[in-house]
Amino acid sequence: MNVMNEQKIEEAVKARMTAGTNEVIKMRGDKVTVHYGEKQALFDVDILIRENQVTALIGPSGCGKSTFLRSLNRMNDTIAGCRVGGKITLDNEDIYDRAIDVVELRARVGMVFQKPNPFPKSIYENVAYGPRIHGLTRSKADLDEVVEKSLQKAALWNEVKDRLHDAGTGLSGGQQQRLCIARAIAVSPEVILMDEPCSALDPIATARVEELIDELKQNYTIVIVTHSMQQAARVSQRTAMFHLGYLVEEGPTEKMFTNPDEKRTQDYITGRFG
Numbered sequence: 135m136n137v138m139n140e141q142k143i144e145e146a147v148k149a150r151m152t153a154g155t156n157e158v159i160k161m162r163g164d165k166v167t168v169h170y171g172e173k174q175a176l177f178d179v180d181i182l183i184r185e186n187q188v189t190a191l192i193g194p195s196g197c198g199k200s201t202f203l204r205s206l207n208r209m210n211d212t213i214a215g216c217r218v219g220g221k222i223t224l225d226n227e228d229i230y231d232r233a234i235d236v237v238e239l240r241a242r243v244g245m246v247f248q249k250p251n252p253f254p255k256s257i258y259e260n261v262a263y264g265p266r267i268h269g270l271t272r273s274k275a276d277l278d279e280v281v282e283k284s285l286q287k288a289a290l291w292n293e294v295k296d297r298l299h300d301a302g303t304g305l306s307g308g309q310q311q312r313l314c315i316a317r318a319i320a321v322s323p324e325v326i327l328m329d330e331p332c333s334a335l336d337p338i339a340t341a342r343v344e345e346l347i348d349e350l351k352q353n354y355t356i357v358i359v360t361h362s363m364q365q366a367a368r369v370s371q372r373t374a375m376f377h378l379g380y381l382v383e384e385g386p387t388e389k390m391f392t393n394p395d396e397k398r399t400q401d402y403i404t405g406r407f408g
């Protein structure tokens with residue numbers, strides 16, 4: 135074991151103590167603020183993201199869910215005029231520190247978007263692209279293996295193994311979204327951010343992706359934005375409720391859906407506003 139690993143273990147132990155349970159804190163937000171120019175979109179968000187759990191971000195349109203999600207892998211950096219304040223850590227490391235390589239960060243904290251967005255390339259190339267640019271494989275055989283494993287983990291391999299060189303864009307919507315998940319997985323992320331990953335999918339494809347999310351949590355930490363209360367209840371272990379840029383409350387999903395502390399959460403999940 136090298137020093138780096140020992141340090142990581144020590145950090146994990148510390149993070150576990152912070153959670154006060156047997157859970158490890160993978161990411162943490164402290165007083166996170168986000169501005170778009172003059173407009174403040176997020177106010178002092180304090181949150182713990184637990185390892186190997188699915189955290190659902192819920193709340194009415196415009197409350198800041200996507201803004202917060204994007205701050206977790208610095209996707210907001212790509213938006214002109216957007217400023218992030220406070221502190222966000224990954225394994226206790228400040229992801230906004232100057233020393234952080236943003237490309238590497240986005241490999242560790244991958245993202246799947248609302249609309250499936252495969253590259254206009256083959257199924258194989260969609261998955262191989264990331265490992266190739268990050269230099270993660272040494273040979274064609276290595277790369278073939280990563281592509282196959284990633285497609286298997288994304289529950290897509292059986293459907294595409296005989297047409298790996300066909301266009302990714304030729305797949306159905308649900309298959310395209312699983313391809314995008316395979317593409318995110320291919321660079322061995324630790325956290326996967328999903329911004330309404332099922333909103334463009336039919337109920338069958340949605341069920342498929344939800345099942346997949348449940349399996350993926352064994353190996354990854356997942357944060358998902360969803361407008362569907364059923365989906366949040368089905369796939370997540372923790373739920374965070376946002377309203378008007380504030381984190382209203384965060385807690386075990388079961389409690390949030392049966393006995394939340396805040397009236398606003400109760401009103402939102404029972405469809406009284408939003």
Ligand SMILES: Nc1ncnc2c1ncn2[C@@H]1O[C@H](COP(=O)(O)OP(=O)(O)OP(=O)(O)O)[C@@H](O)[C@H]1O
Pocket residue numbers: 170173175193194195196197198199200201202213
């Ligand atoms: N690129 C941007 N430029 C300026 N303002 C933005 C930008 N993106 C989001 N906002 C504003 O920030 C606030 C939060 O938006 P955000 O998209 O994070 O909310 P959301 O909860 O994800 O909404 P939805 O559920 O509708 O996707 C909104 O007032 C929105 O108008």
